[in-house]
Amino acid sequence: MDIRSRTKIAFVVERYALDEVGESGRRTRAMAAAMASRGHDVTVLTTCAREPDRWENGYADGKSSLEGINVVRFRLTASKNEWLSRPAKMLAPHHPAAGRFWSKSLGPNCAGFRRYLEHLGYLFDAVFFTGAWGYLVTEGVPRVRNAVLCPPPIEDPSHRAGHADSLFRAVRAVAVATPEDKVRLREETGCTWPCPTYLTGAGPDPMPTQSLRMKRMRLVDGHYLLHVGHFGPATQKLVEAFRFFREAHAGTRLEDDTGERMSVGDVRLVLAGDDRFPHAPEEGILSLGPVDDHARSVLLHRALAVVHPDPTNRLPTALLAAWTEGRPALVHAGCGALAPVLDHVGSEYVYESAPTFAASAASLLSSRGPRRVYGARSSELARRAFSSAKLADSIESCVRGVLGRAKGQVLSIDSSV
Numbered sequence: 001m002d003i004r005s006r007t008k009i010a011f012v013v014e015r016y017a018l019d020e021v022g023e024s025g026r027r028t029r030a031m032a033a034a035m036a037s038r039g040h041d042v043t044v045l046t047t048c049a050r051e052p053d054r055w056e057n058g059y060a061d062g063k064s065s066l067e068g069i070n071v072v073r074f075r076l077t078a079s080k081n082e083w084l085s086r087p088a089k090m091l092a093p094h095h096p097a098a099g100r101f102w103s104k105s106l107g108p109n110c111a112g113f114r115r116y117l118e119h120l121g122y123l124f125d126a127v128f129f130t131g132a133w134g135y136l137v138t139e140g141v142p143r144v145r146n147a148v149l150c151p152p153p154i155e156d157p158s159h160r161a162g163h164a165d166s167l168f169r170a171v172r173a174v175a176v177a178t179p180e181d182k183v184r185l186r187e188e189t190g191c192t193w194p195c196p197t198y199l200t201g202a203g204p205d206p207m208p209t210q211s212l213r214m215k216r217m218r219l220v221d222g223h224y225l226l227h228v229g230h231f232g233p234a235t236q237k238l239v240e241a242f243r244f245f246r247e248a249h250a251g252t253r254l255e256d257d258t259g260e261r262m263s264v265g266d267v268r269l270v271l272a273g274d275d276r277f278p279h280a281p282e283e284g285i286l287s288l289g290p291v292d293d294h295a296r297s298v299l300l301h302r303a304l305a306v307v308h309p310d311p312t313n314r315l316p317t318a319l320l321a322a323w324t325e326g327r328p329a330l331v332h333a334g335c336g337a338l339a340p341v342l343d344h345v346g347s348e349y350v351y352e353s354a355p356t357f358a359a360s361a362a363s364l365l366s367s368r369g370p371r372r373v374y375g376a377r378s379s380e381l382a383r384r385a386f387s388s389a390k391l392a393d394s395i396e397s398c399v400r401g402v403l404g405r406a407k408g409q410v411l412s413i414d415s416s417v
Contacts, residue, residue: 008125016071017047028131043072044072159188171193223301234332255368271287272288274286345374
């Protein structure tokens, strides 16, 4: 690339690792990888936290490299005013000061992060804050030249605090995945913002190329549906829906990817990414805990289909990665941003409840022919609509805008799909 267009950018997120399955971390990886592939100088500023919702140091602090991207980790430190976080949370929607105080107590507290930006924050052309609006955002935004709020397309209670208005006044731009997310963000925060808004779109997070060794690996024997993500209410409902599927279609004959006949009892549900998932082998439910990229890739390519059960996660990078790899999927209804793809590849594989999940799963698994067609269609459309190249183009437009080299605007979503 032209050295004059090369920029030094940073992404700020709570967790960043090869075994991270949270949407913020995975989306940040997709964005960082897309920009690094264009020759930009990319740094990720994150914490030493390893497990979701547990602010404990699990990684070594300091500088490292991950997939050719600079990563700087900061140790978690205890908050001195944690006892005031509860009343501050109650007052946050009503008073900006309470909102700012509560946000500092939300998520990881890292004194080293603040000191780092005080000394080196001015070096970055643009800094994208891609996580929750907690300590890292509240302390980081005032300490960099060109801050960009870039919330992931998921429901986040941190947006409803009273400090949103002050954040919007302090940043140079807001970057959202879709135009619908701009509307949702305004509804969640209850305010508009004076800075430009950019549309980034979304892209699949990096997946390792299947090596000969990986193709021979078998982490799970037999036939299975795969879900990789965090534990939560959506997963609990998925488990219940899978049990209903086994009961309602106990006598239904299915076909695996080699053309062999199988029964519903031969199909298992594999849950990976979080050690809190339920584990019930006698009911066909297997919990594998956290998995890294290589294990996730092996599981993905051997699964009959993947499942996206959380409608609050509107553009999940893990699902986009599965679609890009040509894997069919069962998707929970309510993901409006995915509608253009679903309408073209198979809306019959969208479910709303346990009975509709059972019917969709039985239809998807009944024959390998339609399943392969579904996978091929989803791969073609996902590569066109959610490519890393498109993601990089959009982020570069945002960076040029905050540097004063382009006019900021919301770009129209690609209507070609």
